[in-house]
Amino acid sequence: MSYIKKLITKLVLATSSALSFAIYSAENSDYNMPVGVTEVSQSIFGLHMLIFWVCVVIGVIVFSIMFWSMWKYRKSKGAVAADFDDNFWLEIGWTVAATAVLIWMAVPSTQVMVKAYDDAEGEINILVTGHQWKWHYEYMEDGVSFFSNLSTSQEQIDNKIPKGEFYLLEVDEPLVIPINTRVRFLITGNDVIHSWWVPDFAVKMDAVPGFINTAWTNVPETGIYRGACTELCGIKHAFMPVVVRAVEMEEYDAFIAEKTVLAESERMLTSKEWTKEELMERGESFYATNCVACHQANGKGIPPVFPALEGSEVALNDSAKHIEILMEGIQGSAMQAFGDSYSEVDIASVITYTRQAWSNGKNGDGVIVTPKDIVEYKKRINL
């Protein structure tokens, strides 16, 4: 028996030292869970390593006995099978031992869970809405809101130009939060279910249409934190990353102030007289960020799922219907309502653009839709 013991000890030592070397050299690297920057993410990392080592120890014990038996009792060496097929106390023993280990694991897991799920109000509350396929952020206290789109170019994705350092992990407008502040996220979905994940905060919460989930964080270090959408949400599921910029409080205040001014000037734009060229220019860039995913840059769509806008009856000759579609979306389809989330200027310009672009200007009635038309439409609908 002492021979067995020695052998097992040796095996355990050898395997575990090899493994711990592998794991420790891998910590904080691309092989392991990120430790993250928040208290919660760090305790989760601790839990992860704890349960990992528990598994390693159990594994080493079980597999050593198994491989040793395979070696020791091989028939080619003349082993003769013993004749036992149960052992009551042994079986009770390992069942109890397994249960004890699990209870021992459950205690810290419960503690971390309670902390992670603490649902108190935040000092700052942000409504995060998942859209196909971009995130919308709204600062509840300040009324500031914006969309955050993937900023990696299609050429990089199609391998036409070299990929940048933050390929698929970069957006046009990151979410900005202050450090050392309790930030609460109210997370919901606009169309299908998405899931908002920032590994360094250990925040992953599903964005479910019709429901608002909450999560919170308190980030102690400034920096740029990158995450992803983790619930399959359609074609561009891999192309709607999350980027959060954590900054000093002063910088955050400045950011909010700037955004407020911007929103105000945006509102002013509605009453301005727009020329066709101005609308076209603005519409083209709006189209490029918001419509190409489905209708494609050349307006030809991906039939039969996403219809072509070039040559579409609506875009050629029915401007009233065209406005309605953009404002209300098309029920039961992937064509969402844009009216609630974007300004009158944006809606008017993208409609004008799609009515003029490609061959549409030449083949259609050429009606130009202005921001005022959208304001009119809104008035009519509210009556």
Next chain:
Amino acid sequence: MSTVVETRDHDGHHGPAKGFTRWLFTTNHKDIGTLYLWMSFIMLFVGGAMAMVIRAELFQPGLQIVQPEFFNQMTTNHGLIMVFGVIMPAFVGFANWMIPMQIGAPDMALPRLNNLSFWLLPMAFGILVSTLFMPEGGPNFGWTFYAPLSTTYAPSTVNFFIFSVHVMGISSILGSINIITTILNMRAPGMTLMKMPLFVWGWLITAYLLIAVMPVLAGVVTMMLMDINFGTSFFNAAGGGDPVLFQHVFWFFGHPEVYIMILPAFGIVSHIIETFSRKPIFGYSSMVYAMASIAILSFVVWAHHMFTVGMPLAGELFFMYATMLIAIPTGVKVFNWVATMFRGSLTFETPMLFSIGFVTLFTIGGFSGLMLAIVPADFQYHDTYFVVAHFHYVLVPGSLFALMAGAYFWLPKWTGNMYDETLGKLHFWLTFISVNITFFPMHFVGLAGMPRRYPDYALQFADFNAMISVGAFMFGITQLLFLFIVIKTIRGGKKATPEVWEGAGDLGLEWTLSSPPPHHSFTVQPQVK
């Protein structure tokens, strides 16, 4: 021996019909078993080809081979086919072949129903696969088909998918009724429940699970059908419905489903380990109780797939504790297999190699399952490649290894010919190595943060993904060798004795029949002491 002679005569009166109608009209448990096995073998290559498309696209970052829309159709159909078209029917094939022979019965209790259960399946998969060739493309919402992506936002071919799931469900329910009836009514005299072979036990429990949860699956797809076509709002928040309800109903089916795919495997592996250890299975009754408690617990852990949907704290904790509990009976089974090998007299033929591979790698899958059960940690693991690694470890070197082990174990019995041992061992080692090259690095990319169901990924995941793809291609090609070995064995080879494996004669009734066994397995009931 006289039994065998008698049966042979009997065959003379009405042996199997000839030609295609033999297979179309057959009511014979062995013929139907063969049909099931061949169908799942074919589907393995169909689903495997889809996996190859997925891995080819993921070999490098960027979009090279397919567009995201088609990629999503590949992941969805790969999952559906592997679960419903490979693992499940293959185990039913084994059930058909082995249950009558293991309990000393002439055939299944309900032979015509058996024929129907099988022939529904090619229809179901014909419908499912045909959607890929329709203009809007096939299902693209993941094998878990979460609403509203699979309802409001689905291609219209989702209706074919729903019909196909209904048909598969009917097939499974009919098959289960047949299996339960056979086991409860047709055991040889003297074979009490606690003397039943473990494979039979595994299937008895599995069949009850199937009858309990297949109607739930049928229910959830019917609710989808109503939402899509008849204006209801079960899962549509805009109409007052709840998308999360879908997940609750789906996983109430889904979690027992994963045990449906592993309990028969437990049975097969237990037989093989005791045979090649030349020592009866350790803790037979705790093996049975473990399977039964796994089955019961599997009804109260479903929401561990939904830890991030925003359940209340009490719910999260309950499902964490329940899930951790399920690891205990699973662990007991592993301990018992090891204890069976301890002080045995071991040889390492191909079935034993696959079974040892099973015990080792399935256990690794169990460990990652335990890690996933820890709710706070699951916030980081959920919907990443870590989960993909977990379920592939329990399903590929788990269920699929058990199927391969079982095939090598019983092929000599089924065909009367020994398989080629050298090729078998080669198959094992190539498979074992490539499985690990494919699935082990998935743990790392998952932990490092790569979400699942992504057609494209950030640059830091590139190296591991290339490695995974290489492993996957190796694994895929290796299975052609398996096909070759199976065909070679069917066509000829060293003649197998009735006992096939040294000492197996005492271990199960199937080894008392000739190899290949007579058309109606036992026409005279054997007596079990």
